[in-house]
Amino acid sequence: MDATFIQQFFNALQLGSLYALIALGYTMVYGVLLLINFAHGDIFMFGAFMGVLGSWVFGWGFVPTLILSMLATALLGVTVERVAYKPLRAASRLSAVITALAVGLLLENGMLALTGADPRKYPDDFFATQVYQIGSVSISTVKLLVIILAFALFVALFLFVRRTKWGMAMRAISYDKFAVPLMGVSQDRIISLTFAIGTGLGAAAGILWGVAYPASLDTYMGMLVGWKAFIAAVVGGIGDIRGAVIGGMILGFVEIFVPYWGQGIGVSSTWRDPVAFALLLIILVIRPTGIFGVARRQKV
Amino acid sequence: MLFRVNDLHVSYGNIRAVRGVSFEVDEGEIVTLIGANGAGKSTILNTIAGLLRPDAGEIVYNGVDLVPLDAHQVVQLGLALVPEGRRIFGNLTVYENLRLAGFQLGADELNKRIRRAFERFPRLEERRAQLGDTLSGGEQQMLAVARALVTGGKFMLLDEPSMGLAPILVQDIFEMLREINAQGTTVLLVEQNAHMALKIAARAYVLETGEIKLSGASTDLVRNPEVQKAYLGG
């Protein structure tokens, strides 16, 4: 295998990991509330900007900044749910979707007003990059960081959802929320916890995005990335966390390899997004519920 | 008196489903509430469990007013509802269903109760790693009861446990309720299947369109011509 292929493979793994981290936030919230949190892309942006706060304003290094961002963003996520979504739980799906879009606009424009329109980047020494040379393949520590940290978070999340009683409660709510309180479980607490985890993962993606793609931090960064991650979640089967990871990876690989192979046959890289989305649409035509999705039972 | 409902009114929008219902359950009893489809039985049980808020009335368990409590708080007092249609979590294993049912318990108490539930239902233990969806109807009903034993255990409310089960399994379920009761669990049983319910309950209330029409010892109600006509196919 040639070296550029392997390098592209790592690029795809990196991008896919980031989409997957964001897609998890959509899918977890959908799992417990059947709500598509259209503000999630902007939550991701908020997480990245908490990184600006930690690194530039507080002068902190990567790890404390990451933790700060995840906690602050989780708090934001829980607050948004309490203030904006909870009052609408009994309302129509449409009101909730419109509210989510409005929350997103509020976050984007609020952040714009606070920080201005100039794109930001993290300090150069925020995460010291080294490049390893293995044979003719070179790989940066940033790429390794993104991939390893993302996979560590996936594994932690899977274990949490599989093994702990809170994880069981999340799965139970997504199956049939009627009976969950009868088990002695406060539904509100499980919903808050789900928002905290989903938005915390989005924040981690935001910080890693800023490290992986410097100078890409602006207050609208969450729009396109958020849409793509949402589509990844749908392709994987929204509501299913394995699906979010697989869907994110598929999208990452398509986005990297379409231009890579397209180049060879003379296709311009502007075809990246159309081809990526066409492929995702094809998957959805074949499996309308996504790769891992099951048709939802209608329960009263 | 362990449990008392007094002048309970519950409605869905402007549908008045329960209109001034009162009844009592003594410690250690099996009491049944029978009534036709739509009489308001599930509404009463769901309101007791804290899933619905009444318009008016009192619900008192062990001296505690349940009306202001949420469902997950009611459970803490030892009162558990086996809901209509069983409502087990089909995407969780048998063990996970029981584990979740003991959400509020410490590890020791949880394990003790799960062990006891498995002793009572060895079939469930054999299927402990199986998903709820893959169980037969009878096994699902066992799991629903086992779950309530883990959650509460002191006062069990059952909403039509015989629904959708073959007659032989219905016999089993009622036999098991009798055993659970003999071991100290008070039972409030809601049924359309008046035949079986009147056999195991000492006392019964007859519910019609949201109101109690008759009440008394089961042995008397079985002989009551009105009851025979309306509920016993006689």
Ligand SMILES: Nc1ncnc2c1ncn2[C@@H]1O[C@H](COP(=O)(O)OP(=O)(O)O)[C@@H](O)[C@H]1O
């Ligand atoms: N979610 C609901 N919304 C509106 N009406 C309801 C609802 N649930 C029950 N009802 C009505 O309330 C009445 C009592 O229903 P229910 O308590 O389910 O009766 P039962 O359990 O005895 O069959 C019925 O007229 C039923 O149509």
Ligand SMILES: [Mg+2]
């Ligand atoms: Mg009913």
